[in-house]
Amino acid sequence: MATSISDIARFSWTALMGYPTRTILMLTAMAIGVAAVIMLTALGEGARRYVTNEFSSLGTNLVIVFPGYSETSGLNPIAMVGTTPRDLTLDDAQVLTRNTNIRRIAPINIGSVNASFQGRSREVPIIGSNSELLNIRHWKLAQGHFLPATDLDRATPVCVIGRKISDELFATQAAVGQWIRLGDRRFRVIGIMASEGRSIGVDVQDTIMIPVASAQQLFNTPSLFRILIEAKTRSAIESVKQSTIEILKERHQGKRDVTVITQDAVLVTFDRILGALTYAIGGIAAISLAVAGILIMNVMLVAVSQRTAEIGLLKALGAPQRQIIRLILSEAIMLSAFGAVIGLLLGELGCFAIRQAFPDLPAYAPLWAVATAIAVSLLAGFIFSLLPARQAARLDPVLALRGK
Amino acid sequence: MIELISIHRDFLVGDQTVHALDDINLSIQAGEYISIMGPSGSGKSTLLNLIGLLDSATEGSYLLNQQDVTVLPDGQRAATRSKTIGFVFQAFHLIPRLTAAENIELPLILAGTEPERRRPLVNKAVTDMDLTDRAHHTPDQLSGGQRQRVAIARATIMQPNILLADEPTGNLDQKSGQDVINILEQLNQQGITVIIVTHDANIGQRAMRQIQMVDGRIESDQTLSQTSSS
Ligand SMILES: Nc1ncnc2c1ncn2[C@@H]1O[C@H](COP(=O)(O)OP(=O)(O)OP(=O)(O)O)[C@@H](O)[C@H]1O
Ligand SMILES: [Mg+2]
Numbered sequence: 001m002a003t004s005i006s007d008i009a010r011f012s013w014t015a016l017m018g019y020p021t022r023t024i025l026m027l028t029a030m031a032i033g034v035a036a037v038i039m040l041t042a043l044g045e046g047a048r049r050y051v052t053n054e055f056s057s058l059g060t061n062l063v064i065v066f067p068g069y070s071e072t073s074g075l076n077p078i079a080m081v082g083t084t085p086r087d088l089t090l091d092d093a094q095v096l097t098r099n100t101n102i103r104r105i106a107p108i109n110i111g112s113v114n115a116s117f118q119g120r121s122r123e124v125p126i127i128g129s130n131s132e133l134l135n136i137r138h139w140k141l142a143q144g145h146f147l148p149a150t151d152l153d154r155a156t157p158v159c160v161i162g163r164k165i166s167d168e169l170f171a172t173q174a175a176v177g178q179w180i181r182l183g184d185r186r187f188r189v190i191g192i193m194a195s196e197g198r199s200i201g202v203d204v205q206d207t208i209m210i211p212v213a214s215a216q217q218l219f220n221t222p223s224l225f226r227i228l229i230e231a232k233t234r235s236a237i238e239s240v241k242q243s244t245i246e247i248l249k250e251r252h253q254g255k256r257d258v259t260v261i262t263q264d265a266v267l268v269t270f271d272r273i274l275g276a277l278t279y280a281i282g283g284i285a286a287i288s289l290a291v292a293g294i295l296i297m298n299v300m301l302v303a304v305s306q307r308t309a310e311i312g313l314l315k316a317l318g319a320p321q322r323q324i325i326r327l328i329l330s331e332a333i334m335l336s337a338f339g340a341v342i343g344l345l346l347g348e349l350g351c352f353a354i355r356q357a358f359p360d361l362p363a364y365a366p367l368w369a370v371a372t373a374i375a376v377s378l379l380a381g382f383i384f385s386l387l388p389a390r391q392a393a394r395l396d397p398v399l400a401l402r403g404k
Numbered sequence: 405m406i407e408l409i410s411i412h413r414d415f416l417v418g419d420q421t422v423h424a425l426d427d428i429n430l431s432i433q434a435g436e437y438i439s440i441m442g443p444s445g446s447g448k449s450t451l452l453n454l455i456g457l458l459d460s461a462t463e464g465s466y467l468l469n470q471q472d473v474t475v476l477p478d479g480q481r482a483a484t485r486s487k488t489i490g491f492v493f494q495a496f497h498l499i500p501r502l503t504a505a506e507n508i509e510l511p512l513i514l515a516g517t518e519p520e521r522r523r524p525l526v527n528k529a530v531t532d533m534d535l536t537d538r539a540h541h542t543p544d545q546l547s548g549g550q551r552q553r554v555a556i557a558r559a560t561i562m563q564p565n566i567l568l569a570d571e572p573t574g575n576l577d578q579k580s581g582q583d584v585i586n587i588l589e590q591l592n593q594q595g596i597t598v599i600i601v602t603h604d605a606n607i608g609q610r611a612m613r614q615i616q617m618v619d620g621r622i623e624s625d626q627t628l629s630q631t632s633s634s
Contacts, residue, residue, distance in 0.1 A: 003516045011513065018501035313497045316458060317511045317558070318486020320479045397458045401497065 003323060005330075012331040019306070022299050023335065029296075030339020030377050031346055033289035037373035038347025038365040040285045043354065044278030046363035051274060053362075055267045059136045061103075062263035063240050065096075065227040065248070069259050087223030088258060090152050090212065092248060096229065099243055101236040104132040107152065108226040109215040113183040115208060117169040124165060125207050126182065128215020136230045139204060144176040144191030147211055155213035160191040162205040182208065183218055237262050282369050286376055292339070293380025296332055300388035304328065311392050312400025321393035328389035329382060336381025340374045347373075405565070405597065406432035406455060411464035413450050413620075424450040426620035428464070434565060437592040438599045439608040442617035448601040449570055451617070455599065456489050456568045457481045469565075486515050490559030490567045492588075494574035496551045498543040498558075504550075505530055505539040508557045515562060529557040533587070549580030556587055566597045573604060585610065 016023045067088045093107040109128035114121055127133075131149040134141065146160055159182065166175045166189075175189045193204045216222060231240040241260050249256045304311065311324060319327075347365060354363040413425035424447045432438065440448045453459040454466070457473060465474040473484065498507045508529050512522045530539045533553040543551055552572060559567060569588060573581030585600075585607055592598040602608050616624040 003513055004518075007513045007516075007519075014501050014506075309497060310499055313499070314510075314514065315482070316456070316485065316491045316497075317514055318482050318562070319514045320482035322479070323482075323514060398453050401458075401493065 003326075008326060008330045009334065011327060012334050015303075015307075015327075015331055016334065019303065022303060026292075026296055026299050026335045027339045027342060029292035030289075030336050030381070031343035033285070033292040034340050034343025034373045034377055035347035035350060036285040036288050037282055037369055037376075038344065039350040039354070039363075041278055041282040041369035042347075042351040042363040042365040043361075044274065044281050045366045045369075046354070046361040048271065048274035048278060049362045050360060051270050052267060055263060055270065058263055059138060059228065059230060061231040061234055061237055062136070063229040063231060063237060063244065063260060064263065065229065065244060065258050065260050066225070067223070067258055069257050088227060088248075089222055089224065090216070092251060093224065093227050094152060095247060095251065096227065096244060099240060099247075101232050101240050101243075102229055103232045104136050104230040106130055106133040106136050106228040107212045107224045108133070108228060109212050109219065109221075110225045111215065111219040113218060115165070115169065115180055115182050117178065117180045120169050121181075122168060124182075126215060126218070127202070127207055127209045128212040128218075129209060130212055132230075133209070133228070136228050137202075140194035142192045142194040144189070146191055147209060148190075150211070153213045154211065155217050156211050157185065157187045157214065158190045158211065159187040160193060160209040161189055162193050162203070162207050164203075164205040165208060166192050182210070185214070185218060187214070234264070237264055278366070278369075282372070286373070289373065289376045289380055292336075292377065293384040296335065296381055297384035297387060300328065300332055300385045301391070303331075304388045304392040308395060308400045309403045311395050312397045312402075315395070315397035316401065324393040325389040328392050329385055332381045332385030332389075333378060336377045339381075340377040343377070344370065344374065405434045405469055406430070407467035408455075409465045409467070411454065411461045411466065413447070413454060413459065414462045423620045425454065425461070428620075428622060430615075430622065430625075432597065432599070434597055435592070435595050436597050436599075437589070437612040438597075438615060439611035439613070440599065440601045440615045440617060441603070441605070441608045442623070444603075446617040447620040448617055450620075452568050452570050452599065452601050455566070456491060457485050458491075486511065486562060488565050490562065490564040492552070492555050492559050492567065492569040492572045494571040496543070496548075496555045496575070498551055498554055500543050503540045503542055504535055504546065504554045507543070507554055508561055511558060511562050525561060529561050533557045547580070548576045549583055552576060552580070552584050553587065556584070556591075560591060560596070564596070566599070567591060569598070569600045571601055571603065573602065573607060581607070 065088065090107060093105060096102065097105050106129050110126065111128075112123055112125045115124040129147065130152060131147045133139075134146040141160070142163065144160070148156060148158065150156060159180070161175060169175070169180065170178065175192060178189050179186050180189060187210060210218070212224070229240060229244065231237045241262055244260050245256065245258070248258050252258075314324060314327070351363050351365055354361065408428050408430040411425050411428040412423065415422040415424055428451065440451065442448055450459065454461060457476075461474060465472060467473070468484065468488070473481070476484070499510070502510070505526055509522055509526045512525060530536055533556060535550065535553055535557070538546055538550055543554070546554065567588065572584050572588070576584060581604070588598050588600065589610070600607065600611065608614055613625070613627045615622055
């Protein structure tokens with residue numbers, strides 16, 4: 001009949017309680033190791049998710065076209081000194097809409113102009129685009145309507161303004177329906193952007209949006225700054241990219257003079273870098289678990305030598321070597337299990353503190369890191385106590401009883 | 405029941421060989437009450453440890469209950485110790501963090517006895533050893549005599565045939581020593597083979613059979629006639 005697990009555990013428990021100093025020491029080492037893994041991977045994972053979210057807010061299945069092309073950097077250095085590349089035009093954008101893999105397309109023009117209303121005026125960044133921009137960029141309106149869905153070349157005199165602009169030009173007055181002056185033209189305010197429309201590169205609160213054709217007239221230029229394309233599906237992104245390049249090359253006398261990037265490619269790169277970073281810092285933290293394991297080995301070796309007489313006694317009372325091994329292992333595993341649980345609590349507490357301190361950072365430890373930390377601590381406790389356990393089991397009972 | 409044939413036990417100390425047991429031949433029947441005496445270093449403890457399967461002979465053979473136990477794998481040696489042999493030590497060897505009752509229970513736990521069956525056995529042993537109001541005290545709260553009674557209760561909880569006591573009164577005062585010897589004699593009367601190693605001639609002479617050791621040899625082995633012992 002083998003001694004039951006609960007009896008072994010109870011005996012190990014009394015041993016752990018009997019030597020509080022070493023128990024606390026080992027619990028602390030294990031707990032710090034586990035907490036370190038959890039908190040550091042939470043930081044890495046948090047950073048990854050933060051960046052991913054920021055990029056996702058650019059839009060979904062996004063393909064971005066901009067003028068100029070270089071084999072190496074995507075920006076043409078010749079273009080900057082001499083011959084300008086052929087511009088992207090509204091016609092280019094128009095042609096691209098024929099691709100059935102494309103859900104939405106938004107030509108973009110930018111510039112800045114003086115905006116004024118009833119004596120108040122300021123310089124304001126302008127985005128010229130179309131009705132699709134709102135959906136492509138996942139922006140939200142607070143009031144009114146977004147740009148109307150008309151032909152791209154119709155220069156309707158309407159605008160959608162950011163909240164900050166609304167506050168500055170209209171103060172407490174209702175802005176929608178009012179006419180404001182942009183440069184030498186007048187535009188009717190038809191909508192106000194919602195404040196959550198935050199996105200990389202654009203502060204929508206401090207921007208005025210007008211139809212792209214109006215922007216071309218306002219800035220007196222036929223060329224576009226960007227064309228944003230939303231592919232219908234994720235898998236269509238690559239074919240949209242390729243066909244866009246082909247179509248524009250054909251339209252531009254067989255010369256490849258645009259750069260097409262996919263948001264996916266950027267995302268994947270960041271995702272990969274930050275993911276690797278998470279693994280790396282997780283791995284570094286795991287080293288502290290191994291150190292804790294080595295500490296367990298040392299402390300268990302001391303424990304065995306401290307308790308030589310006890311082990312001799314257990315043998316005299318009829319405990320075979322196997323049972324001695326089991327008792328010592330169970331002590332070590334209980335220690336690392338308790339240590340892991342304490343570390344888990346500390347780690348989660350630490351993550352909570354990080355999230356409180358940096359609300360933008362979703363610092364949650366990934367499940368794999370938590371599982372690995374616990375598994376590694378149990379494994380380290382087990383492996384590193386094998387040697388002390390075997391040493392105990394092999395003690396000569398006669399000598400052991402004399403405390404040697 | 406115990407048969408030692410030409411037993412030698414040598415220890416290597418540096419490059420010197422110490423003959424702790426030197427050609428021991430000994431036959432012990434079930435139920436005997438034996439004392440082993442002799443000068444320090446004569447091999448008494450070594451002999452007792454060998455009988456108790458804590459130690460092995462360098463040479464010779466050992467039959468226990470007709471079974472050759474000279475060379476046995478660790479598991480079987482341990483099982484034999486658990487079932488048939490009880491040890492009582494001079495230094496008590498109680499586990500300090502466990503209570504008296506828990507110390508007594510330990511062999512049952514190691515043998516895998518279920519808790520429901522352990523409890524009545526421990527309670528009975530506690531009562532038998534007159535430790536009822538000390539059952540939940542730790543060893544440092546007990547007197548020497550009480551500690552040795554706990555040790556005897558632990559040694560007998562598995563109902564062994566053989567009880568081996570190495571100077572059980574060595575750390576006790578006269579009175580407590582007497583109590584302990586009385587208990588051992590009662591156990592012998594219940595049929596347990598009792599072997600006591602002692603320096604105390606008064607104690608040694610109470611045994612039915614008295615063995616004198618010198619230099620690892622049995623110098624004399626006297627069994628008192630039934631009449632003179634009473
Ligand atoms: N592990 C050992 N290593 C070396 N020598 C040993 C060992 N154990 C016992 N001896 C030697 O064997 C001899 C017998 O020792 P043992 O302990 O059996 O004597 P003893 O009769 O019990 O003595 P005492 O009355 O002092 O307890 C002694 O010379 C002792 O030094
Ligand atoms: Mg001795």
